[in-house]
Amino acid sequence: MGNRHPSIAPYETLATRDGSLAVAIGNDRQFAVMATALGRPALAEAPAFATNHARVLHRTELVTTLEDLLGARTTDEWTAEFRARGLTCGKVNDIAQAIGFATELGLDPVVTLPSTEDDVPASRPSRTRCACTTRPSATTGRRPPSARTRRRYAAGCPIRPGCGCRTDHRCGERNSSRLPTGSKT
Numbered sequence: 659m660g661n662r663h664p665s666i667a668p669y670e671t672l673a674t675r676d677g678s679l680a681v682a683i684g685n686d687r688q689f690a691v692m693a694t695a696l697g698r699p700a701l702a703e704a705p706a707f708a709t710n711h712a713r714v715l716h717r718t719e720l721v722t723t724l725e726d727l728l729g730a731r732t733t734d735e736w737t738a739e740f741r742a743r744g745l746t747c748g749k750v751n752d753i754a755q756a757i758g759f760a761t762e763l764g765l766d767p768v769v770t771l772p773s774t775e776d777d778v779p780a781s782r783p784s785r786t787r788c789a790c791t792t793r794p795s796a797t798t799g800r801r802p803p804s805a806r807t808r809r810r811y812a813a814g815c816p817i818r819p820g821c822g823c824r825t826d827h828r829c830g831e832r833n834s835s836r837l838p839t840g841s842k843t
Contacts, residue, residue, distance in 0.1 A: 667713035668692075671750055673725045677733040678750035681740070686710060691743050696727045 661680065663669035668689075671678045683689050686709055690702035701707055701723070706716040713720050728736060733749045740747045751759060760767035 662717075665714060666710060667717050667720055668724060670721070672721065672728055674728045674733040674736055675731055679728065679733050679736055680748050680750055682746040684746075688745060689713065692740065692745055695739050695743050695745070696724070698727060 661671045666684055668681050668683050671680045673679075681692070683692055686702070689707070689710075690699070693699050693701040693707075705712065707713050707720060731739075737747055737749055749755075757767045
């Protein structure tokens with residue numbers, strides 16, 4: 659599927675003179691507004707493009723036509739034009755542009771993590787769960803314990819006494835020191 663919606667057209671990224679524009683034209687009225695903004699209002703009345711169903715069936719021809727028209731102006735110009743008419747669209751940014759845009763919005767998109775002794779950046783703990791909570795037991799075939807049961811044993815791993823799992827469900831590291839008394843090791 660990629661950036662293209664399988665049953666709505668145009669609902670995808672389209673090339674402009676200097677980049678790409680993501681458009682979300684969800685109905686026939688919006689397509690008519692887009693066609694008018696592109697300077698081709700008759701496009702919305704053409705049999706191949708008059709309805710969403712027709713546009714989906716003729717998507718290749720539609721995209722070619724739209725990209726030919728969008729090539730006349732820059733992404734920023736089309737974004738301003740479409741948004742002024744109430745259409746949903748947005749410029750597709752590369753990583754540097756995305757970080758710059760987030761900074762303009764007052765966000766802090768770059769996070770610096772403390773380094774370890776080897777000067778390798780530290781990472782956050784994984785949110786994976788131990789095997790005993792994510793799939794039925796191979797020996798009993800029973801379902802995993804409920805969330806309520808898991809909360810009872812949240813102080814340590816394994817989540818169920820006697821399951822044999824020695825993995826901390828919060829960080830993915832082996833943690834045999836936290837096994838409940840009487841559990842398998």
